[in-house]
Amino acid sequence: RANKLQSLQPRGTLLLRATTQKARTNTLQMQSRKALSDEEREQYREKLRQNMKEGTFGERGEFFVALQVFFTALVFVGPAFEESVQGPLGIVAGLALCATGLGLGYAGSMDLGSSMTPWPKPVSDNELQTTGSFGVARHPIYGGSILLGLGLSLLSHSFERLLFTIVLYIVMDLKAAKEEEWLAQVHPGYKEYQQHVPKLLPRDAIKVIELAKDIVKSKTA
Numbered sequence: 001r002a003n004k005l006q007s008l009q010p011r012g013t014l015l016l017r018a019t020t021q022k023a024r025t026n027t028l029q030m031q032s033r034k035a036l037s038d039e040e041r042e043q044y045r046e047k048l049r050q051n052m053k054e055g056t057f058g059e060r061g062e063f064f065v066a067l068q069v070f071f072t073a074l075v076f077v078g079p080a081f082e083e084s085v086q087g088p089l090g091i092v093a094g095l096a097l098c099a100t101g102l103g104l105g106y107a108g109s110m111d112l113g114s115s116m117t118p119w120p121k122p123v124s125d126n127e128l129q130t131t132g133s134f135g136v137a138r139h140p141i142y143g144g145s146i147l148l149g150l151g152l153s154l155l156s157h158s159f160e161r162l163l164f165t166i167v168l169y170i171v172m173d174l175k176a177a178k179e180e181e182w183l184a185q186v187h188p189g190y191k192e193y194q195q196h197v198p199k200l201l202p203r204d205a206i207k208v209i210e211l212a213k214d215i216v217k218s219k220t221a
Contacts, residue, residue: 019087044114051117054124061120064175071168075149075161090154097151100208105144107133107215112141120179128187136211138180138193142172143200174202 109116111133115126133140149165152158177197184190202208 013138019085020207048115049115051115051123052119054117055121056118059121061175061178064120064171064178065118067171068168068175071164071171072145074164075168078101078136081146090157094151094153094155097147097154099105101144101146101148101151103144103215104133104136104140104147104202105206107211108144120175121182122179122186125187126195128183130193130197132214133211136207137174138164138197138199139176142176143202146172146200169200176200 017079029046056084111129113127115123117123117126137143145168146165148167149161153162180190180194187193
């Protein structure tokens, strides 16, 4: 019996360590979503400028970024809001999609922190994020943009905007695939991460709700 208790002890220790590490990670992510001071905000902007300059032009996936910007602009600025959804159900669904998309994109950008870059190719000092918004989707910023486009399409009753959103989804999917090729080369555990977390759009509503609660806590703490 003593031997059995000794064999169980390391498992309990490992479980405690994993739980502690997860709690520490969640705390750090909540802190990163808090309002930054002027100095911290300037440091963050400077790091983003450095990330944009890093790498060789033409080898960072600029083509995907150009397509992303183009179709994102089409989703948001054209066509104009000529019609509105009839009935409260459509309005609620559209607003819910927009709110979820904005929240997911915001959390993704905050959780990514200093690794943030517009290019698919990760920066040299990037850190692999697998919790928080990145536990909901592997590319929460891309997924947030798509959900926002779907919400606007529903609210404006615009087939054209929906079509542009579908094309944007295809572009984001291709961009994410290229990005993951580079990430898999840098992070050995990325393949396993791919098997457990969806690529662009969340599938677990409970995780989305928990993420929303964390965002609210980080803003009210």
